[in-house]
Amino acid sequence: MKPTSSDRPDNPKPASIYDVAKRAGVSIKTVSRVVNRQSNVSDATREKVMLAVDALSYRPNIFARGLASERSFLIGLLYDNPSAGYIAAMQVGVLTRCREEGYHLIVESLDAANPNIGRQVHSLVTESSLHGVILTPPLCDSQAVIDALIRANCPFVRIAPEKPFPGACDVRIDDFKAAYDMTAYLLGLGHKRIGFIKGHPDHGAAQSRFAGYRSALEHAGVPLDEELCVQGYFSYQSGLEAGEKLLSLKDRPTAIFAGNDDMAAAVLACSQRFNLKIPQQLSVAGFDDSLVAQVVSPRLTTCRQPIREMAEAAVSMLIQRTAADAPVERRLDHELVVRESTVPPPGANQS
Amino acid sequence: MKPTSSDRPDNPKPASIYDVAKRAGVSIKTVSRVVNRQSNVSDATREKVMLAVDALSYRPNIFARGLASERSFLIGLLYDNPSAGYIAAMQVGVLTRCREEGYHLIVESLDAANPNIGRQVHSLVTESSLHGVILTPPLCDSQAVIDALIRANCPFVRIAPEKPFPGACDVRIDDFKAAYDMTAYLLGLGHKRIGFIKGHPDHGAAQSRFAGYRSALEHAGVPLDEELCVQGYFSYQSGLEAGEKLLSLKDRPTAIFAGNDDMAAAVLACSQRFNLKIPQQLSVAGFDDSLVAQVVSPRLTTCRQPIREMAEAAVSMLIQRTAADAPVERRLDHELVVRESTVPPPGANQS
DNA sequence: GACTATGATGGCAGCGTTGTCATTTTGTCG
DNA sequence: CGACAAAATGACAACGCTGCCATCATAGTC
Numbered sequence: 001m002k003p004t005s006s007d008r009p010d011n012p013k014p015a016s017i018y019d020v021a022k023r024a025g026v027s028i029k030t031v032s033r034v035v036n037r038q039s040n041v042s043d044a045t046r047e048k049v050m051l052a053v054d055a056l057s058y059r060p061n062i063f064a065r066g067l068a069s070e071r072s073f074l075i076g077l078l079y080d081n082p083s084a085g086y087i088a089a090m091q092v093g094v095l096t097r098c099r100e101e102g103y104h105l106i107v108e109s110l111d112a113a114n115p116n117i118g119r120q121v122h123s124l125v126t127e128s129s130l131h132g133v134i135l136t137p138p139l140c141d142s143q144a145v146i147d148a149l150i151r152a153n154c155p156f157v158r159i160a161p162e163k164p165f166p167g168a169c170d171v172r173i174d175d176f177k178a179a180y181d182m183t184a185y186l187l188g189l190g191h192k193r194i195g196f197i198k199g200h201p202d203h204g205a206a207q208s209r210f211a212g213y214r215s216a217l218e219h220a221g222v223p224l225d226e227e228l229c230v231q232g233y234f235s236y237q238s239g240l241e242a243g244e245k246l247l248s249l250k251d252r253p254t255a256i257f258a259g260n261d262d263m264a265a266a267v268l269a270c271s272q273r274f275n276l277k278i279p280q281q282l283s284v285a286g287f288d289d290s291l292v293a294q295v296v297s298p299r300l301t302t303c304r305q306p307i308r309e310m311a312e313a314a315v316s317m318l319i320q321r322t323a324a325d326a327p328v329e330r331r332l333d334h335e336l337v338v339r340e341s342t343v344p345p346p347g348a349n350q351s
Numbered sequence: 352m353k354p355t356s357s358d359r360p361d362n363p364k365p366a367s368i369y370d371v372a373k374r375a376g377v378s379i380k381t382v383s384r385v386v387n388r389q390s391n392v393s394d395a396t397r398e399k400v401m402l403a404v405d406a407l408s409y410r411p412n413i414f415a416r417g418l419a420s421e422r423s424f425l426i427g428l429l430y431d432n433p434s435a436g437y438i439a440a441m442q443v444g445v446l447t448r449c450r451e452e453g454y455h456l457i458v459e460s461l462d463a464a465n466p467n468i469g470r471q472v473h474s475l476v477t478e479s480s481l482h483g484v485i486l487t488p489p490l491c492d493s494q495a496v497i498d499a500l501i502r503a504n505c506p507f508v509r510i511a512p513e514k515p516f517p518g519a520c521d522v523r524i525d526d527f528k529a530a531y532d533m534t535a536y537l538l539g540l541g542h543k544r545i546g547f548i549k550g551h552p553d554h555g556a557a558q559s560r561f562a563g564y565r566s567a568l569e570h571a572g573v574p575l576d577e578e579l580c581v582q583g584y585f586s587y588q589s590g591l592e593a594g595e596k597l598l599s600l601k602d603r604p605t606a607i608f609a610g611n612d613d614m615a616a617a618v619l620a621c622s623q624r625f626n627l628k629i630p631q632q633l634s635v636a637g638f639d640d641s642l643v644a645q646v647v648s649p650r651l652t653t654c655r656q657p658i659r660e661m662a663e664a665a666v667s668m669l670i671q672r673t674a675a676d677a678p679v680e681r682r683l684d685h686e687l688v689v690r691e692s693t694v695p696p697p698g699a700n701q702s
Numbered sequence: 703g704a705c706t707a708t709g710a711t712g713g714c715a716g717c718g719t720t721g722t723c724a725t726t727t728t729g730t731c732g
Numbered sequence: 733c734g735a736c737a738a739a740a741t742g743a744c745a746a747c748g749c750t751g752c753c754a755t756c757a758t759a760g761t762c
Contacts, residue, residue, distance in 0.1 A: 014477035027742045059478035064718030066414035067747045088435035095460045109446045125366035127410035378712045408752030
């Protein structure tokens with residue numbers, strides 16, 4: 001005879017499946033079936049069990065579950081100090097879906113530069129047999145992390161990865177379309193000479209954004225001026241240099257669209273040396289809607305990724321996970337955030 | 352005979368304690384002892400086992416451990432949308448200590464206003480038999496949460512709670528001393544008429560800060576002017592009203608110390624209507640070093656809580672947990688963050 | 703040298719659940 | 733109403749680890 005919690009009414013120990021089975025007058029197996037929403041249980045029995053579950057506030061023990069089955073109900077969120085707001089938003093999205101699905105979240109902060117990162121990830125995954133993990137930038141582009149995950153046979157979803165990875169599941173925005181939209185917005189304001197600062201050439205997102213920019217110009221019938229497209233590397237420093245180059249042109253652009261907010265902020269700083277008033281004499285747009293976009297003066301027009309929604313999508317992909325190895329890419333809608341840094345060009349007739 | 356992973360070399364399943372025992376030529380019990388750093392193992396045996404552990408990259412399974420012992424190696428972090436930076440910093444601190452101690456972190460975001468919050472917390476704690484949980488503001492002041500934790504017999508540590516709770520373990524800064532230091536700093540700059548905007552009267556921290564302010568004045572031999580102490584409620588709106596009141600005085604203060612950053616930011620906004628230049632004509636100080644303190648112009652002199660350190664201390668308290676019910680209060684050192692919003696009063700001789 | 707304390711090690715049950723398979727009950731049809 | 737399929741339910745062995753207790757070796761004591 002199994003001892004049950006009810007043997008000691010004052011026991012703080014939570015109710016076990018035995019308690020529920022006893023109270024409902026069925027076997028523990030049947031309770032298990034009801035709790036896991038499996039078929040082959042009569043409505044009457046289900047009802048009885050549910051009642052007992054509620055009465056005892058029974059929750060299946062996560063450890064026993066994880067040990068007995070392949071399903072751990074645990075999702076891992078791995079991150080390396082991105083901006084606080086980014087990870088916070090991400091986490092909220094992840095937690096939302098986890099709660100809905102009865103999963104729990106284990107978070108781990110890693111240092112992408114740590115040579116031991118592979119071992120760390122492998123340890124984490126094997127010892128808690130995670131159902132799957134979510135990789136945020138810049139971890140989603142760490143070869144060591146991905147290798148460790150594959151070695152441990154652990155499914156993962158990458159959020160907004162920069163580089164493609166064969167067979168990976170990714171969640172991202174459509175960088176091409178986003179850059180297209182931003183460029184179209186600037187064109188709509190009346191700008192014809194729009195400078196573009198490219199991102200790091202190794203990053204897929206940078207390529208897509210540049211392609212979107214070019215496509216928008218083309219559709220608008222504005223010829224592409226190679227002179228207006230300068231290379232950057234996503235860093236503030238590179239933005240400074242790129243801005244310098246663009247603003248030194250004798251036929252200066254009336255707007256500059258930078259591949260990310262850091263570089264756009266650099267253009268702002270740079271324009272001071274050229275005695276240009278922003279946005280009256282030069283419109284500036286960024287990308288990402290990072291913190292800097294809101295702190296800088298004037299605040300930057302930029303493009304925001306729907307971080308929460310992306311996180312939720314990632315969890316859903318992990319949980320549904322139909323064909324184990326099917327690579328998937330989910331593209332969510334971005335959002336153009338118009339702030340004070342962009343206005344029609346000097347001398348334009350505002351419609 | 353127990354099957355081991357090595358029966359199938361290509362099996363992605365991680366090494367189990369059986370594999371290690373077999374390889375080291377000892378019993379699983381001995382492996383367990385070594386892994387858990389227990390005594391009564393000879394150095395030679397320990398060495399052998401360690402070697403096997405390393406060779407197989409063995410990590411004890413978290414579920415089996417949790418099921419077999421009372422120790423879950425799981426810490427819970429509960430929060431309700433505080434500022435993103437706050438929770439991010441907190442989490443980094445918690446994770447740091449968890450990693451050092453071999454614990455994992457489960458995070459859960461709750462809605463303090465949800466009437467079901469008690470059940471939610473109880474579920475979480477019972478189903479994963481957490482070693483302990485960390486409560487951040489404003490959850491640390493939720494009676495329902497605390498009740499659920501006590502009912503589940505789960506130890507908890509509160510971070511920077513506003514209200515005292517008998518028998519609770521708390522980590523906080525010394526609000527009294529912090530406010531004292533800030534006031535002393537302002538006095539040191541030469542200010543004599545220092546306005547104070549109190550925090551919400553229900554919050555213990557608000558009381559302590561006010562007391563610190565008064566004590567500093569007293570020690571400096573500056574008489575307390577009741578007129579200069581106005582009530583606020585920690586909100587931006589209340590700061591606006593309080594600022595209005597203070598700046599309307601015929602003998603206007605030369606500095607205003609607000610009970611938190613939000614109210615200090617409100618004073619900044621308010622001072623524009625009075626055509627006061629900050630900091631030349633009015634010094635303003637806040638408290639918390641929240642994001643707003645760094646974003647506002649001029650940036651606020653304020654007082655920072657060492658959030659990471661507080662989080663680390665909380666984890667340590669949870670893990671060490673000697674006498675189960677011993678209430679403890681850890682007070683960590685704050686840090687005065689001097690920025691552009693405070694200077695000597697008009698006409699003062701700067702030393 | 704017999705006896706005891708102490709350290710080192712192993713055997714085995716049991717933690718609360720799920721998977722597998724056997725068993726019982728119910729429903730259907732000729 | 734008997735035969736048979738399908739649905740409902742239960743018995744029992746895992747899962748990987750730790751707690752408890754037994755066992756064995758070694759050293760120390762008189």
